[in-house]
Amino acid sequence: MKWEHRHLLGIEELxxxxxxxxxxxxxxxxxxxxxxxxxxxxxxxxxxxNLFCEPSTRTRISFELAAKRxxxxxxxxxxxxxSFQKGETLKDTIKNxxxxxVDVIIIRHAxxxxxxxxxxxxxxxxxxxxxxxxxxxxxALLDIFTIREKLGKLxxxxxxxxxxxxxxxxxxxxxxxxxxxxxxxxxxxxxxMIPKEIEKLGVTVTYSIKDAxxxxxxxxxxxxxxxxxxxxxxxxxxxxxxxxxxxxEKLKTFAKKEILILHPGPINRGVxxxxxxxxGEYSVILDQVINGVAIRMAVLFLVSMARKENEEGKEI
Ligand code: CP
Numbered sequence: 624m625k626w627e628h629r630h631l632l633g634i635e636e637l638x639x640x641x642x643x644x645x646x647x648x649x650x651x652x653x654x655x656x657x658x659x660x661x662x663x664x665x666x667x668x669x670x671x672x673n674l675f676c677e678p679s680t681r682t683r684i685s686f687e688l689a690a691k692r693x694x695x696x697x698x699x700x701x702x703x704x705x706s707f708q709k710g711e712t713l714k715d716t717i718k719n720x721x722x723x724x725v726d727v728i729i730i731r732h733a734x735x736x737x738x739x740x741x742x743x744x745x746x747x748x749x750x751x752x753x754x755x756x757x758x759x760x761x762x763a764l765l766d767i768f769t770i771r772e773k774l775g776k777l778x779x780x781x782x783x784x785x786x787x788x789x790x791x792x793x794x795x796x797x798x799x800x801x802x803x804x805x806x807x808x809x810x811x812x813x814x815x816m817i818p819k820e821i822e823k824l825g826v827t828v829t830y831s832i833k834d835a836x837x838x839x840x841x842x843x844x845x846x847x848x849x850x851x852x853x854x855x856x857x858x859x860x861x862x863x864x865x866x867x868x869x870x871x872e873k874l875k876t877f878a879k880k881e882i883l884i885l886h887p888g889p890i891n892r893g894v895x896x897x898x899x900x901x902x903g904e905y906s907v908i909l910d911q912v913i914n915g916v917a918i919r920m921a922v923l924f925l926v927s928m929a930r931k932e933n934e935e936g937k938e939i
Contacts, residue, residue, distance in 0.1 A: 626925040629933060630742045630749040633758040634799040642800055646768050648921035649914070655692065656917060666695035669927055670725040674716075675752070676702040676732045681888050681912060682752050682761065686729050689919035695927075698725075713737065714744055721747050727926055730754075748926045756790045761922055762887050763796035765915040767804065769907050770841055772914070773883055778805030783835040784826075785867060786845030786895055787816045793887045794845060798824050811835035812867060813857050832867055836877035843885040844869050844896050860894055870897035874905070883907050 624640050634642070655663050671690045675683050683699070690697035700720075702708075707716065713732070720728060727748040730738050735755030742749045753759040771777050782801055788794045788810045801808050808826040810817060817828055829835050836842065847863065857863045874882065884896075884905045892898050900906065 626929055629926065629929050630738070630751075631760055631922050631926055632738050632742060632749065632751050634760045634763050634796045634803075635758065637799075637803070639803045642764070642767070642803060645764055645918065645921050645925065646771065648925060649764070649768055649917040652692075652920040652924070653914065653917035655920075656913075662692055662694060664694045665924055666690070666693035666927055669693075669695040669727070670723075671695050671697045671727045671729065671923060672720055672725050673697060673699045673752075674702075674720070674728055674730045675700070676707065676713075676730070676737075677753065679731055679752070681915060682731065682759075685912070685915040686750075686752065686761075686919050686923075688916050689923055692916065693920055693923060695726075695923065713741070717741050717745050717747070721745050726930060727923060748930050750922060750926060753792055756792050756795070758796045758799075759792040759887075760796050761915065761918055762793050763800040764922070765911055765918040766793075766797055766843060766885055766887070767800050768914045768918055769885065769911045770883060773907055773910070774840065777801065780806045780840045781809065781838045782806050782841040782843060783809045783811055783839040784843045784845065785811045785832070785835055785869065787848055788812055788821065788845070789816050789818045790848045791845050793843075797843060798826055802826070809835050809839070813863070815857065832873060833877045836873060836882075837879075839878060839882060841883045841885065842869065842878075843887075846887065846889060847891055847895055864894050868893075868895055868897065869900050871899050871903070874900065881905075885911060888912070 624644050626644055655661055673683055673686055687697050725747055729750045729752050731752040732754050735757035737754050738749050738751040751760055784794050798808055802825045809829055810826050811829050814830055882905050884900055886896055886908050890896055890901055
């Protein structure tokens with residue numbers, strides 16, 4: 624299996640084999656991260672730009688660390704302190720960065736489709752670090768990497784994704800990834816947070832937290848994204864927490880004895896996830912963060928190698 628993409632824009636366009644290739648590559652890089660000197664010269668001479676037009680802690684730092692572990696040069700651009708503030712367009716910004724001979728741009732943007740637009744308009748490799756409510760491919764990759772690492776498989780698992788499915792790029796990318804790899808997915812939340820016709824993506828819908836928990840091997844709890852909601856879609860946070868918040872009591876009453884709890888972060892503690900569960904025995908939230916670095920090393924490596932082959936005139 625050979626990686627042939629100059630960009631990583633979304634999980635939707637990847638095959639099962641391509642997803643497995645990223646996981647396999649990330650396993651190798653995870654071993655690198657355990658060494659006394661956790662660095663390899665793989666991307667020495669490459670220049671990578673982290674262009675974040677929305678806030679981020681985990682993804683931005685994780686990409687930066689991944690680039691540094693691969694010996695690439697990395698530059699960070701935050702929209703708030705850039706010439707976006709003077710009205711420069713995204714296309715002009717990217718053209719100027721490209722003129723400085725960079726290899727890969729990692730972009731997070733509030734507009735769904737922004738990374739696709741850039742991929743069409745530049746020769747730089749584009750990696751999507753989250754575009755609006757559309758996709759967050761590296762988050763889904765680190766989620767499935769963590770599940771497979773902990774449970775030894777993905778096919779046949781029951782995964783429940785709970786919360787604000789309608790506004791969640793994490794949900795969308797996880798649904799694409801997990802269905803391609805043979806997991807069964809249930810999405811659960813208030814009716815106002817479940818998009819119409821989501822069943823067409825091959826998932827089961829339930830509005831009952833009991834049903835979502837009773838068969839789940841894995842529960843991926845989503846953050847309530849107040850900032851993306853144009854309208855009030857539940858009566859109050861307290862009401863949401865009472866019905867859908869994951870706490871010890873609901874796990875004890877409804878869930879299997881062994882379960883994995885994932886959350887992409889940042890957590891609204893005491894809203895979608897109780898303190899006890901977030902820090903408890905079933906939580907793999909910090910494992911997700913550790914695995915995020917290995918996944919992002921794999922993505923930067925594969926995208927950079929495909930670009931190199933393209934520059935050398937090989938058919939890709
Ligand atoms: N999971 C995630 O995307 O977190 P950040 O917004 O902190 O990057």
